[in-house]
Amino acid sequence: MLNFDLITVFFLVLIRMASFVFSCPLYAVPGIPPLVKAGLSFILAALVTPMVMPPSPEFPGGTWGFAVAALSEAGVGLALGLVCTFVFNAIRIAGQLLDFQIGFAMAAVMDPLSGSMNTLLSRFLFFMTLVLFMNVDGHHALIRALVKSYELVPLTAAGINGQVTLLIIRIFTDTFALAVQICAPVVAVLVITDLAMGLIGKTAPQLNIFQLGFPLKIAVGVSALAILLPALTSLFKYMFDTLQKDLLLLMKGLA
Template identity: 40%
Template sequence: MLGVEVAQVDLASIATNELHRFLLCLGRTSALVVASPAFGGGLVPAPARALLTVLLALVVYPVMPPAEPPASVLGYAGALLAEVAVGLALGLVTALVFAAVQLAGQLLDLVTGFGVSGVFDPVSSQSLPILGHFLYLLMWVLLLATEGHHVVIRALAESYRHVPPGGVGLAGGAPVLIGMAGWMFATGLALSLPLLAVLVAVMVALGLVSRAVPQLNVFITGLPIQVAVALVTLLVGLPALGGAMADLVHPMADALARLLEAMGP
């Protein structure tokens, strides 16, 4: 009887430790799902995201290295916050990729005149210009089509090899995140530059016409011309723009790998 009681106590202790480890894994996974637009963000209902979080945690839990959970409540809370910080850092990398696309769309909206109108974005809970929101949705579709979400999931699983539970080093990953922020501005400008050049040429042509024909009100006639040129140019150049946006998965994967290396021991 004594042996049976000891076995029951050991099983209960093992089950408790495994539950604590799974909760730590759930903390990292849930932070990634919340921060990364790759999993839909506000476009996906909250119950679906919660189910996705649990499923991802079950997938990556077997690769989580064994570790004894902290004995104290404060120590466990600190370990859980560290796991959340790792998930947020991984999600921030993917969010910066989408921010670069949104920045390109907002620059185009300012030149075409679409900046005065906007649509509600459930991800950021704010109003966004039309082209910025369109490119954001296009980037999401391209990310899923090129299996970019698999890159994010692999980075989550690989994070346990570089950053085991309790071994977070966010200070080491800060330069990578700062570099990605600069990359975001440069990429957003590069994506919008061809169409911006066409629209600037149209504005210069309208300015010359207004000097040649002062009776022509450029402010009234010029805006429809700019919108028409912008839409036609965007339609013609959409395959090339889509290809350039799909290629953003590669620098995202590289940034995730560099972030994990920097945060590792």
């Protein structure tokens, strides 16, 4: 005979898994077909379901009760994916600030991942961060955090309070602070370059500083980024550690 309680638990687990997989930037790369994401969600749900406690006896039955529980689980998965998006968007913002200073902002292209215009260094830094994140086994850490969420936030037990709202606002603001920390060294070098070109323009007015500035700033900006990129790995590691801490705080707040 069919165990309807087990089937209900499986579908609720699947909804949270699918919401996270389709919203997390790591698994939402456009090159991954939707069928692969759905299959990954199904396999993870099938593996996790035996370890998940069934809903409490107070679980409301009927179609409306299941619909409310499904919306709750989808909200938990989307909230976890939103936190990951905020942290990874710090890389995008840092790249866009660098492109604006260097002059690559005029070469913005449409990014199907975010549905907005993205610049060259923004895409480069974002995909480099994804590769580095997978190199340190971050994708498995996200899956472990998602499995851990069923212990901290049992099925149908999620709730939103002021603590969760303040946490999301804090993560959102920290995104911009982290973006400034990432691009600050290169921006400082570019500001010094602008000052130097301004002084040269005053001392040698016959030089076309405006025409000379574009290739010079590109060369200085890319060279400074290449030199400072190994030093930024420690900052990326801090970003990954912050992501895990924020996910843990969010799950505790939703419980």
